[in-house]
Amino acid sequence: xxxxxxVKPGTKPVQPASNVKTLQIDxxxxxxxxxxxxxxxxRQNKIFIPRLCELEGLSDVGACRLCLVEVKGSNKxxxxxxxxxxxxxxxxxxxxxxxxxxxMIIELLFTERNHICSVCVSNGHCDLQWMAQKxxxxxxxxxxxxxKANVDASHERFVIDHNRCILCTRCVRVCDEIEGAHVWDxxxxxxxxxxxxxxxxxxxxxxxxxxxxKCVHVCPTGALSEKGHAVAEMxxxxxxxxxxxxxxxxxx
Amino acid sequence: MNLEELExxxxxxxxxxxxxxxxxxxxxxxxxxxxxxxxxxDALTAEVKNRGLxxxxxxxxxxxxxxxxxxxxxxTSEKQMYKHVASxxxxxxxxxxxxxxxxxxxxxxxxxxxxxxxxxxxxxxGVIDPERIEDYIAEGGYRAIVNALSDMMPQEVISxxxxxxxxxxxxxxxxxxxxxxTVSRADGNPKYVICNADEGDPxxxxxxxxxxxxxxxxxxxxxxxxxxxxxxxxxxxxRAEYPLAIKRLKTAIRQAERLGLLGTNICGTRxxxxxxxxxxxxxxxxxxxxxxxxxxxxxxxxxxxRPPYPAMSGLFGQPTLINNVETYANVPPIIRNGGxxxxxxxxxxxxxxxxxxxxxxIENTGLVEVPMGITLRDIVYDIGGGIPxxxxxxxxxxxxPSGGCLPADCLDMPVDYESLAKAGSIMGSGGMIIMDESxxxxxxAKYFMxxxxxxxxxKCVPCRVGTxxxxxxLSAITNLTATEPDLKMLEELCDLLKNTSLCGLGQSAPNPVxxxxxxxxxxxRAHIHDKKCAAGVCGAHENGGDExxxxxxxxxxxELSEVGA
Amino acid sequence: xxxxxATVWLDGCSGCHMSFLDLDExxxxxxxxxxxxxxxxxxxxxxxxxxxVALVEGAVSSEEDLHKIQMIRRKVKTLxxxxxxxxxxxxPGMRNAFGVKAVCDRAYxxxxxxxxxxxxxxxxxxxxxxxxxxxxxNVDVFIPGCxxxxxxxxxxxxxxxxxxxxxxxxxxxFGA
Numbered sequence: 001x002x003x004x005x006x007v008k009p010g011t012k013p014v015q016p017a018s019n020v021k022t023l024q025i026d027x028x029x030x031x032x033x034x035x036x037x038x039x040x041x042x043r044q045n046k047i048f049i050p051r052l053c054e055l056e057g058l059s060d061v062g063a064c065r066l067c068l069v070e071v072k073g074s075n076k077x078x079x080x081x082x083x084x085x086x087x088x089x090x091x092x093x094x095x096x097x098x099x100x101x102x103x104m105i106i107e108l109l110f111t112e113r114n115h116i117c118s119v120c121v122s123n124g125h126c127d128l129q130w131m132a133q134k135x136x137x138x139x140x141x142x143x144x145x146x147x148k149a150n151v152d153a154s155h156e157r158f159v160i161d162h163n164r165c166i167l168c169t170r171c172v173r174v175c176d177e178i179e180g181a182h183v184w185d186x187x188x189x190x191x192x193x194x195x196x197x198x199x200x201x202x203x204x205x206x207x208x209x210x211x212x213x214k215c216v217h218v219c220p221t222g223a224l225s226e227k228g229h230a231v232a233e234m235x236x237x238x239x240x241x242x243x244x245x246x247x248x249x250x251x252x
Numbered sequence: 253m254n255l256e257e258l259e260x261x262x263x264x265x266x267x268x269x270x271x272x273x274x275x276x277x278x279x280x281x282x283x284x285x286x287x288x289x290x291x292x293x294d295a296l297t298a299e300v301k302n303r304g305l306x307x308x309x310x311x312x313x314x315x316x317x318x319x320x321x322x323x324x325x326x327x328t329s330e331k332q333m334y335k336h337v338a339s340x341x342x343x344x345x346x347x348x349x350x351x352x353x354x355x356x357x358x359x360x361x362x363x364x365x366x367x368x369x370x371x372x373x374x375x376x377x378g379v380i381d382p383e384r385i386e387d388y389i390a391e392g393g394y395r396a397i398v399n400a401l402s403d404m405m406p407q408e409v410i411s412x413x414x415x416x417x418x419x420x421x422x423x424x425x426x427x428x429x430x431x432x433x434t435v436s437r438a439d440g441n442p443k444y445v446i447c448n449a450d451e452g453d454p455x456x457x458x459x460x461x462x463x464x465x466x467x468x469x470x471x472x473x474x475x476x477x478x479x480x481x482x483x484x485x486x487x488x489x490x491r492a493e494y495p496l497a498i499k500r501l502k503t504a505i506r507q508a509e510r511l512g513l514l515g516t517n518i519c520g521t522r523x524x525x526x527x528x529x530x531x532x533x534x535x536x537x538x539x540x541x542x543x544x545x546x547x548x549x550x551x552x553x554x555x556x557x558r559p560p561y562p563a564m565s566g567l568f569g570q571p572t573l574i575n576n577v578e579t580y581a582n583v584p585p586i587i588r589n590g591g592x593x594x595x596x597x598x599x600x601x602x603x604x605x606x607x608x609x610x611x612x613x614i615e616n617t618g619l620v621e622v623p624m625g626i627t628l629r630d631i632v633y634d635i636g637g638g639i640p641x642x643x644x645x646x647x648x649x650x651x652x653p654s655g656g657c658l659p660a661d662c663l664d665m666p667v668d669y670e671s672l673a674k675a676g677s678i679m680g681s682g683g684m685i686i687m688d689e690s691x692x693x694x695x696x697a698k699y700f701m702x703x704x705x706x707x708x709x710x711k712c713v714p715c716r717v718g719t720x721x722x723x724x725x726l727s728a729i730t731n732l733t734a735t736e737p738d739l740k741m742l743e744e745l746c747d748l749l750k751n752t753s754l755c756g757l758g759q760s761a762p763n764p765v766x767x768x769x770x771x772x773x774x775x776x777r778a779h780i781h782d783k784k785c786a787a788g789v790c791g792a793h794e795n796g797g798d799e800x801x802x803x804x805x806x807x808x809x810x811e812l813s814e815v816g817a
Numbered sequence: 818x819x820x821x822x823a824t825v826w827l828d829g830c831s832g833c834h835m836s837f838l839d840l841d842e843x844x845x846x847x848x849x850x851x852x853x854x855x856x857x858x859x860x861x862x863x864x865x866x867x868x869x870v871a872l873v874e875g876a877v878s879s880e881e882d883l884h885k886i887q888m889i890r891r892k893v894k895t896l897x898x899x900x901x902x903x904x905x906x907x908x909p910g911m912r913n914a915f916g917v918k919a920v921c922d923r924a925y926x927x928x929x930x931x932x933x934x935x936x937x938x939x940x941x942x943x944x945x946x947x948x949x950x951x952x953x954x955n956v957d958v959f960i961p962g963c964x965x966x967x968x969x970x971x972x973x974x975x976x977x978x979x980x981x982x983x984x985x986x987x988x989x990x991f992g993a
Contacts (some may be wrong), residue, residue: 062557063711065752077751082557104748108717110991116911118901118963124992133990138959139904142721142741143952146913167710185553186710189535191720193710199910 023089038080049093053168054081056239066102068091106132107140114163122222123236154204158216165223171215183209253512253519255398265390271309274349277327280313289324295342315465317378320618335359364634366617372605373581374621377465382500385507388468396587397475401519409480415591417603422576423680425669434563435481438571443483445474446574451491452536453652455611456683459577461619463497467504473580478525481573481681489544491532536707540755540808541574552639554709598624602668610636612685629663643688651680653700654760656767676767692789698726704761717757718749732783732791793817820869820978823855825881828909829875832964833900839967850978866892870977872899876909877948881941890954901963907914907939917943962993
C-alpha cells in the first residue's frame with residue numbers, strides 16, 4: 001500500500017478531485033482512468049504482459065489466457081486485457097507460477113497444429129515464435145498432435161494455412177469490427193474448431209470478402225499470408241489498426 | 253385474473269375430481285414413455301370406456317413418479333402403485349380398483365425410496381396432468397404470483413427468497429436472493445429473466461423431469477422472479493434433445509397466456525411479462541451462463557470472461573437474471589409458505605431440498621428429492637436400495653463432468669454445498685452416478701475427460717488443447733502403456749486447466765481426474781507400473797476399452813510403450 | 818582431463834553439422850578442450866562409452882534412429898538436442914499427419930517407373946511418427962534453431978565443456 005492511501009483513523013479520506021484510480025503494478029504506483037484495463041496501463045507504461053489474441057484496435061476476448069495476472073485479494077488469475085482497474089488494485093504481472101502457466105499455454109499451442117517455423121512464411125516475424133522465445137521456451141514437453149490440416153489457396157491474393165492457426169480470432173474480429181464484412185467465423189468445437197470463410201466455403205468463392213487483407217495483417221502467425229512470399233518473407237503491417245479504430249470512434 | 257378467479261378455477265377443478273371415484277395415474281414422463289406407457293394409458297382408457305365407467309373412473313397422464321427403473325408406473329391411489337405395467341394388464345388393473353390389488357405388478361410404496369423423500373420441487377410430479385393448467389391451479393398453483401402481485405412489493409419478494417436461504421441449483425450454489433437483489437438494483441431497462449434448462453451432465457435428468465411433469469411451476473417461478481427484479485421479458489433456454497419438455501412448456505405458456513397469467517398487465521397490474529423458448533442445439537457449454545446468453549442472442553455459444561456478470565450486463569448488454577429450472581421451481585412454494593418455512597429444511601448453509609438423479613450401479617435408478625444434509629449413505633443404501641448383485645460400493649460421482657468421484661469413506665458425509673466441495677466434488681445440478689467394484693476409476697476419469705474434450709467450445713487454449721492432452725494421457729493409462737512422466741504431466745495439466753481456463757467447463761474439467769487421483773491413486777499406479785487394471789476394464793481388449801479414440805492415437809500409445817518413453 | 822565429445826546425425830539435413838563446422842577457427846579451441854570421439858565427420862564406427870557431451874542432430878524417424886538414440890543415451894552424460902529436427906521433429910515431422918504408407922507410396926511407388934515399391938530390406942523401417950528426441954529418451958539441453966547459428970553452438974558447447982548449464986532461450990529460437 002502506498003503512503004498516499006493510508007488514512008489516519010478519525011479523518012475522512014480525501015476524495016481525489018478527478019475520476020482517477022491509483023493502482024500498483026509490480027510494486028510501482030500508477031494512475032489510470034476507471035474504464036482502462038490492466039493491460040492498457042501496462043502498455044502505456046512499457047510493462048510487458050504476454051498475449052496473443054489481444055490486438056490494439058480490436059475488441060478483447062480473453063481467449064489466449066497468456067495475459068493472466070495475479071491481483072491481490074482475488075483467488076483467481078485475471079486476464080489483464082479485460083480486467084478494469086480499481087482504486088488500490090495491486091497487480092503482479094510476473095511470477096514463477098505465471099511464467100510456468102504461460103510457457104505451458106504456448107507449448108499447448110505448438111502441439112495443437114503443425115507449426116514448423118523453419119519452413120513458414122512468417123519465420124522471424126511471428127508472434128507465437130517470438131512469444132515462445134520471450135517466455136524462455138526451448139522445447140515443448142507435451143507430445144505433438146500432428147493433425148491433418150488444410151491449406152486453402154483458392155483466394156486470388158491470400159492463403160490460409162490451418163496448420164499454423166492458433167484460433168486467436170483476430171481475423172474474425174477485424175473483419176467483423178473494422179472491415180464490417182464478417183467473412184470469417186469459427187466452426188466446430190474444442191480441438192476441432194477452425195476458422196472458416198463464409199459458411200465454410202472456399203475463400204476464393206467468398207461473395208462477402210472484399211480482399212482488403214486486414215485479416216492477413218492482423219494474423220499473429222503464418223496462418224494467413226499474401227501469396228508470392230517465400231519462407232520468412234511475410235511481414236505483417238498493423239499500424240493501420242489503432243488509427244482506423246480511432247477514426248471510427250471519432251465519427252460515432 | 254385475481255385471487256377469486258384463481259380460486260374459482262381451483263374449486264371447479266376439485267369438484268370435478270370429487271365426482272371421480274377412481275383416478276388412475278399413468279406416468280407420461282420420458283422414462284416411462286420410452287417403455288410404452290402411452291400404450292398402457294390408451295389401453296386403460298379403452299378398458300374404462302368399454303365398461304362404461306368414464307363417469308367414475310378417470311385415467312390421467314401424469315409426470316414422473318421417480319422410480320424410473322421400474323416403469324411404466326401406474327398409481328391407482330396414494331398408496332397403491334404398480335410397476336412394469338403393460339397394455340395387456342389394463343383389464344386386471346381396472347378390475348382391481350374395486351377389489352384386491354394386482355400382486356404380481358405391485359410396487360410397494362412404504363419403502364425408504366418413497367418414505368424418506370421430501371418433495372417440494374417434485375410435489376406435483378406424478379400427481380397432476382402436466383398438460384392442464386387447471387390441475388396445477390387446483391394444487392395451489394399460481395397463487396404465489398397472484399398473491400405477490402397484490403400484496404407484496406418486489407423488495408419483499410426478494411427478501412423472502414433471501415430469508416429462505418435458497419441457493420442456485422444449477423451447480424455453483426450462488427445465493428439466489430443476492431443474485432435477484434443485484435439484478436433488481438442494476439441500472440438498465442429492459443431487464444431479462446432467463447431460465448437455464450440446458451441440462452447436459454451425463455446421467456442427469458432432474459430439470460427434464462420437472463419440465464415434463466410440472467412446467468407451470470417453472471413459469472410461475474420465473475413470473476415471481478421477473479416481478480421481483482423488474483423484468484418484462486423472459487427466455488427459457490431448453491435443449492432441443494428434450495422434445496417432450498419443449499412441447500409441454502409450449503402448451504403451458506399458451507395456457508398461462510390464455511388465463512392472463514402471462515402477457516401484458518398481469519392480474520390487472522402494471523406488471524407485464526412474456527416468456528419465449530429458445531432451443532439449444534446440444535452444446536454442453538451453453539449451460540454456462542455467458543455462453544447461454546450468447547446463444548440466446550443468436551451468436552456462437554461461447555463463454556466470455558466475467559466480470560461483467562450477467563446481473564449487470566447480460567442478454568443484449570442488459571441486466572439479466574439467470575437461474576436454473578430447479579431454482580425457479582423452488583420459488584412458488586417459498587413465496588406461498590414463506591422463506592422461514594423453507595429455511596427450516598436442510599443444513600445451516602444449504603437450505604431446502606435437492607433433487608438427485610440416481611444412475612449407475614444402484615438398485616433404484618430414478619429421481620429423488622431429499623432434504624439437504626442427508627448423508628450419501630442414506631441416499632445410496634436406504635433410498636437407492638444399495639448396489640445390485642451383492643457387489644461392493646466403490647464411488648459416487650456427483651456434479652457430472654465438473655464434479656468429482658467420492659470414495660466409500662465419504663459415505664457418511666452430509667450432502668450439502670460445502671461438504672461436497674471440501675471432499676473435492678461439487679453439488680452440481682444433481683446427477684449422481686454410483687459405481688461398484690466393476691468400475692475402473694481411471695476409465696471413469698477418462699470417460700468424463702472425453703466428454704469435456706468433445707464439449708469444449710474451443711475458445712481458450714488451456715481447455716481446447718489441455719483437455720485433448722489430458723484425454724490422450726488417460727487413454728494411454730487405460731491402454732496400460734503410460735509411464736510415470738505421463739502421470740506428472742497429467743497433474744501439471746490439472747493445475748493449468750483449473751487456474752487458467754476461461755469458464756467453468758475448463759476450470760472444472762480436471763475435477764474427475766483430481767478426485768480419482770486423490771482417492772484411487774493406487775489404481776493409477778497399478779495401471780502405470782504393474783500394467784494391471786483391477787476392475788478388468790482396461791487393456792483387456794484389443795481396443796483397451798477405448799472404442800472412440802482414433803486409430804492413430806492407439807498406434808501412438810503403443811509405440812510409446814515400445815520405446816519405453 | 819579433456820572432455821569426450823560426440824556428435825550424432827539422425828533424421829536431419831546435416832545443416833546443424835554444417836553450422837557446427839562454421840565454428841571455423843574456434844573448432845581448434847574446442848579441440849583443445851575435448852576429443853571428438855564419435856561423429857559423422859570422423860571415421861569411428863562404434864559409439865564409444867563414457868561420452869561427456871553428445872550433440873544430436875535430427876528427429877527419431879526410423880527403427881535405426883530409435884535403436885541408436887537409446888544406446889547413445891546409456892553412454893552419454895549430457896545429451897544435447899541440437900537443432901529443430903531433434904527439438905521439435907521439424908521438417909522430418911511434416912510426414913506425421915499423413916502416415917508412413919502414404920509417404921512411402923509417394924516416394925517409392927507413385928513417382929517411380931523403375932522397380933516401384935517400398936523397399937522392405939536394407940533401408941530401416943520408418944516409425945509411425947518422426948519424433949523429437951526428448952519424446953523417446955531424456956534430453957539434458959535443448960538448442961532450437963534451423964540450424965542454430967555457429968555462435969549459439971559455440972556458446973552452448975563451451976559452457977557445457979566448462980561444466981555449466983547454458984541459457985539458450987535468449988540466443989536462439991525455433992526456426993532461427
